[in-house]
Amino acid sequence: MINNISALFDKSCKCLHCQTPFSTKRVRGGSLTMLSRDTDFCTRFKEQSLNPILYTVCVCPACGFAFTEQFKSRLTAWEKQTVAEQIAAKWTPKNFGSVRKVPEAIVSYKLAIYAAELTDQPHSVKAGLYLRLAWLYRFLGKPEQELRFVNMAVGEYELSYVHSDYVRGEKEMSEVRLLYLIGELYRRLEKFDLAIKYFGKALAFRNVTIESGVIRMAHDQWQLAREEYKAKQQTQKIG
Numbered sequence: 001m002i003n004n005i006s007a008l009f010d011k012s013c014k015c016l017h018c019q020t021p022f023s024t025k026r027v028r029g030g031s032l033t034m035l036s037r038d039t040d041f042c043t044r045f046k047e048q049s050l051n052p053i054l055y056t057v058c059v060c061p062a063c064g065f066a067f068t069e070q071f072k073s074r075l076t077a078w079e080k081q082t083v084a085e086q087i088a089a090k091w092t093p094k095n096f097g098s099v100r101k102v103p104e105a106i107v108s109y110k111l112a113i114y115a116a117e118l119t120d121q122p123h124s125v126k127a128g129l130y131l132r133l134a135w136l137y138r139f140l141g142k143p144e145q146e147l148r149f150v151n152m153a154v155g156e157y158e159l160s161y162v163h164s165d166y167v168r169g170e171k172e173m174s175e176v177r178l179l180y181l182i183g184e185l186y187r188r189l190e191k192f193d194l195a196i197k198y199f200g201k202a203l204a205f206r207n208v209t210i211e212s213g214v215i216r217m218a219h220d221q222w223q224l225a226r227e228e229y230k231a232k233q234q235t236q237k238i239g
């Protein structure tokens with residue numbers, strides 16, 4: 001039996017904008033039991049209320065600038081000016097440093113996305129924020145909101161692929177994994193032609209990658225997307 005007190009710890013951080021030191025909760029590595037992983041890598045734990053994605057975003061209580069460990073470590077003078085005007089000046093002090101439930105985590109991601117847009121963070125960073133926000137809506141059972149943010153995520157992942165900035169983003173992201181993920185997000189959006197195209201690009205890595213798990217998933221989801229595409233065309237013919 002696990003409780004919040006033993007699984008969470010306080011991590012100190014420093015605001016990237018105003019330099020205020022503050023603390024935020026993190027989930028201790030290895031303290032959760034993984035139950036399953038969705039086809040877009042969303043991980044479910046036995047202790048869902050402690051899913052680490054709830055605690056990814058740090059929100060400065062003093063100025064409202066929200067960021068993750070993937071953000072660029074310095075803001076330019078021009079970016080600081082924009083943050084001061086568009087975020088800090090409008091901020092009512094609020095602390096996100098204690099236990100978070102899904103709705104508070106959603107607010108933290110929206111703050112981080114706004115901050116990321118204002119400070120020109122890499123596409124891979126923005127994509128990761130949009131996708132995790134979509135997952136939080138999935139946990140709440142709100143498919144419309146979920147797909148709205150899946151759509152934003154796939155747009156940023158495509159730009160990340162084009163500009164090759166994914167190497168600086170999430171730790172585990174490789175080219176083949178990124179291609180698979182873009183395909184899978186398009187499949188979930190029912191854009192089957194694009195899904196099939198990206199699964200095909202991922203499958204082209206069949207003989208050059210050691211990530212055989214991703215290749216297997218690309219093959220399965222490619223087949224599924226083809227079936228779904230056919231079924232959709234049939235329905236359209238009948239309709």
Ligand SMILES: [Zn+2]
Pocket residue numbers: 015016017018019020060061062063064065
């Ligand atoms: Zn701050």
